[in-house]
Amino acid sequence: MALITKKPKGTEDVLPRDSYRWQFLEDIFRDEARAFGYKEMRTPVFEHTNLFERGVGDTTDVVQKEMYTFITKGGDSITLRPEGTAGAARAFLEHGLHNDPLPIKAYYLTSCYRYEKPQAGRLREFHQFGMECYGTKDPAADAELITAAANIFDRLGLKNIRLEINSIGCPKCRAEYHKALTEYFGGYKDELCDDCKDRLGRNPMRLLDCKVPHDHEIAKGAPTVLDYLCDECREHFDGVKAYLDAGGVEYTVNPTIVRGLDYYTKTVFEFISGDIGAQSTICGGGRYDGLIEDLGGNAMPALGFAAGIERLLLTLDAQGIEIPAPAPCDIYIASMGDAAHKKAAQLCNALRKAGMYAEFDVVGRGLRAQMKYADKLGARFSMVLGDDELAGGIGRLKNMENGEQSDIPLDTESFTREFTAAKLDRDYKAAAGK
Ligand code: HAM
Numbered sequence: 001m002a003l004i005t006k007k008p009k010g011t012e013d014v015l016p017r018d019s020y021r022w023q024f025l026e027d028i029f030r031d032e033a034r035a036f037g038y039k040e041m042r043t044p045v046f047e048h049t050n051l052f053e054r055g056v057g058d059t060t061d062v063v064q065k066e067m068y069t070f071i072t073k074g075g076d077s078i079t080l081r082p083e084g085t086a087g088a089a090r091a092f093l094e095h096g097l098h099n100d101p102l103p104i105k106a107y108y109l110t111s112c113y114r115y116e117k118p119q120a121g122r123l124r125e126f127h128q129f130g131m132e133c134y135g136t137k138d139p140a141a142d143a144e145l146i147t148a149a150a151n152i153f154d155r156l157g158l159k160n161i162r163l164e165i166n167s168i169g170c171p172k173c174r175a176e177y178h179k180a181l182t183e184y185f186g187g188y189k190d191e192l193c194d195d196c197k198d199r200l201g202r203n204p205m206r207l208l209d210c211k212v213p214h215d216h217e218i219a220k221g222a223p224t225v226l227d228y229l230c231d232e233c234r235e236h237f238d239g240v241k242a243y244l245d246a247g248g249v250e251y252t253v254n255p256t257i258v259r260g261l262d263y264y265t266k267t268v269f270e271f272i273s274g275d276i277g278a279q280s281t282i283c284g285g286g287r288y289d290g291l292i293e294d295l296g297g298n299a300m301p302a303l304g305f306a307a308g309i310e311r312l313l314l315t316l317d318a319q320g321i322e323i324p325a326p327a328p329c330d331i332y333i334a335s336m337g338d339a340a341h342k343k344a345a346q347l348c349n350a351l352r353k354a355g356m357y358a359e360f361d362v363v364g365r366g367l368r369a370q371m372k373y374a375d376k377l378g379a380r381f382s383m384v385l386g387d388d389e390l391a392g393g394i395g396r397l398k399n400m401e402n403g404e405q406s407d408i409p410l411d412t413e414s415f416t417r418e419f420t421a422a423k424l425d426r427d428y429k430a431a432a433g434k
């Protein structure tokens with residue numbers, strides 16, 4: 001029974017006292033998405049398994065080793081999404097989004113599931129913020145997408161973040177590159193892990209991101225894709241770099257970035273944090289011009305990225321960046337006696353309806369304990385209601401920061417109006433440093 005109070009390995013709880021940290025990130029994501037014209041898309045947590053086999057690729061680590069797959073009672077093979085791109089592409093096709101004016105810009109904030117060995121920054125349930133853009137081949141779109149990610153990290157105040165970009169070409173130029181890789185890795189065939197032996201004949205690029213240390217060493221000497229780009233892909237990559245330069249987005253070209261998912265074509269990129277250890281990629285993405293067609297649609301160029309929220313939070317902590325705490329309670333209305341208690345409830349609700357955060361006692365505490373609790377909440381104002389206040393129809397409003405007190409009428413309408421004014425005055429003075 002002990003399992004009931006233990007979460008599964010590789011998962012994390014977000015507690016009420018910490019959720020503001022997530023919301024801070026989420027608000028910035030949503031705001032940046034809006035600024036770039038992206039609208040939210042929500043897709044199911046689970047999809048048909050063959051969507052990921054086809055979309056992500058059946059020679060990838062994600063599909064071969066990391067998926068949470070199960071057979072339903074109805075006999076269907078279902079998989080918890082290991083990433084967001086395939087599901088978004090499926091929804092794009094299913095709802096005929098190509099009929100909308102192009103480009104279609106969608107973002108998501110989702111949980112993802114991968115059966116990996118948990119370590120710092122690597123979880124089995126993790127969360128991504130992603131942006132996907134459909135319907136443009138133009139290198140300006142690649143640069144725009146990368147800029148959106150860069151803006152988000154800037155806005156979070158992150159330092160020591162590297163942007164690395166590469167182009168992995170199109171199926172046309174990749175045929176030559178595959179040949180070169182097969183030849184190179186073929187020379188080490190006996191030394192490769194069993195998975196790589198199998199991948200060699202099927203998809204030699206996957207050997208470049210094998211996590212087995214010896215294979216990783218061998219991969220370091222492999223031919224680089226940039227030497228094999230066709231004219232169209234080279235021109236496209238030059239265009240992306242030129243747009244990034246024009247926008248003042250700093251990057252380095254790293255020809256070893258190939259990404260671990262099969263759908264990429266042309267541009268690929270990663271943002272890497274220098275402060276969080278081995279699992280340092282906070283964001284990865286690229287172009288995937290063939291995916292929609294591979295899934296049964298008409299040809300539709302597309303591109304996107306996803307950033308790992310847990311890794312971003314780790315980076316913020318490692319860099320000592322403070323996340324603004326949520327606004328504290330505007331007012332705590334303490335009360336003695338049944339009638340005063342009911343009045344406190346009534347006034348609090350009037351303030352809540354006017355958009356404020358108000359609290360009164362719902363635990364049955366005595367007056368002293370109520371005031372102690374008000375302190376713990378960091379309430380900016382307090383008021384004590386008893387028989388005298390009710391009889392006179394006037395309460396004493398106390399500013400908890402400077403101790404100043406003032407009278408306030410207790411009829412709901414006047415109270416709400418005067419308290420709103422008192423709060424605005426306090427907020428204005430705090431903002432002006434008075
Ligand atoms: P990905 O590189 O597999 O790409 O994942 C994107 C980000 O998710 C990573 O950079 C990392 O921050 C985070 N991440 C991945 N796995 C884990 C894990 N086990 N624990 C914690 N964080 C993790 C994709 O998923 C692509 N769908 C991105 C994309 C969108 N490409 C085009 N559009």
